[in-house]
Amino acid sequence: MSYSLATIWYERNRFLPAILAVAFSAMLIVLQTGLLVSLLAMMSVPVDKAQADIWVGYPGVRSVDLGRPIPDRWISRVLAQPEVVRAEPMMIGFALWTRPIREEAPSPPEVCTIVGTRLDSESLGAVEAVRKNRDLLANLSEPGAVVVDRSEFHRLGIRQVGDQAEIFGHRVKVVGVVDGYKSLSGPYVFCSLETARPLLRIRPEDTTYLVARCQSPEQVPGVIEQLQTIPKMQAFSAPDFSMRSRMHWLTTTKAGLALGFTALLGLLVGAVVTSQTLYSATSASQREYATLRAMGIPRWRLKASVLAQSFWVGFAGLLLAIPITWLLTEIAQLLGTQIRLPAMIILAGSVITMAMALLSGLAALRSFSGVDPAHNIR
Known part of the structure; x- marks a missing residue:
């Protein structure tokens, strides 16, 4: 020693x-x-839990939850890239969740984050817990159906699956729950594109993001470089957009x-x-x-x-x-x-x-x- x-x-x-x-x-x-x-x-969950390789949004978008409406027709520009095998719209944004009215004193509205995607097992924008659960996909096909994280029940003022609430005057119903999708800001509310559009007050011809998948990950940088040449459009790889969202909240919230x-x-x-x-x-x-x-x-x-x-x-x-x-x-x-x-x-x-x-x-x-x-x- x-x-x-x-x-x-x-x-x-x-x-x-x-x-x-x-x-x-x-x-x-x-x-x-x-x-x-x-x-x-928590702030990059919609990016990290989806299976899209490329995210296309409005120029200057700083975080996934701060997207601005873009024309839905831009999807043709994405699909025009020979390396892209699939592209679809996706909607993400903040809304106000009005809790269910009960006998007790009413509570103020809660800010929530609406995540609207296509509903199938191959969806590029749907988070893993939703796209791999056939029951949730089937239940979300109903108008006004939403899914939330189990740990967010208290913040949203609900007690069980089947409870109802309002978002900007539109009635929604909780048809299922997921685990591990808690949010630092507004609780995530997962739903279909059809349900998300009126909740986010997005016009029928617009969307928030276009998400795409390439034939191989090696092709992603080249496709992004081509998309960046198109005016009024900005493209990110999934890892870059995830990091961009985290860094925005890191510097904004201190x-x-x-x-x-x-x-x-x-x-x-x-x-x-x-x-x-x-x-x-x-x-x-x-x-x-x-x-x-x-x-x-x-x-x-x-x-x-x-x-x-x-x-x-x-x-x-x-x-x-x-x-x-x-x-x-x-x-x-x-x-x-x-x-x-x-x-x-x-x-x-x-x-x-x-x-x-x-x-x-x-x-x-x-x-x-x-x-x-x-x-x-x-």
Whole structure:
């Protein structure tokens, strides 16, 4: 066992606050980032859960839920591309959901996001949970039929399938539910194109988007390049449009700034505590370091041992943070809050935390100014 690791073990009570600080920083960074990614992913659900390769909308559209009406006849321009095998209209927009009238006091209208698509198993715009459920496809074919996420019942003021409400004076009926399609803004309301048109007040000759699929994914960039040459039309690949929607909400709502500030605060707290702990441990061991200097141990090796201590403190903190982060993620899932933790987030959080621990070790080296072989004979 190395000298640094042995020192941490035999003086573990002294180094424990630093390990806990590192674990807290790592946990906060990963959880905050995972929460932010999950929240932003809600805003691109119509893109991520559909199977369209290309999205065509009005120039300058910043997010999938902020589309403007475009002529439905533009679909001929999309189908004119030889690589496109299928294209269809799709409607997405905000509307006001008026909750069912009951004996209790009426509630104010709720903003919802209408998602109108074609209803078949090969639909390019229908989300996965709808297009793969034959019962939902059949039920949505009825005029005024809609499907919502089960977790949005409370926001929409409904209790069960079969409840009715109004959207801009048009009666709608909940004919089914889906899971995992919660929205950060207005709850998603899935329906047919025929139902969506009056709810969004879109003219019969217009639509919000045109979605298309190519013969192979490799052909998508070329088709988009060709469509971009057409005036008053802007085309995106599905991944690009998804990212565009997330970045719009990230910069508009300032959610990323708030969560990022909290994570930065946790990182600073961890750095200060770790640095002070290592500084105190080094200062308290000046007599031992002075003895080692008198034995001929070079100063750079003593400094390297402090940096090694900071590495092992960071490593121990990460090991402690893993089960705590997993436990808190599971608790959040049970409470209905989704936290996504892809490998990239975990890796980035670990690298940042280790860098913080090593920088704290560098800051603790200032205590070596008092290390001198003559220290033990004073």
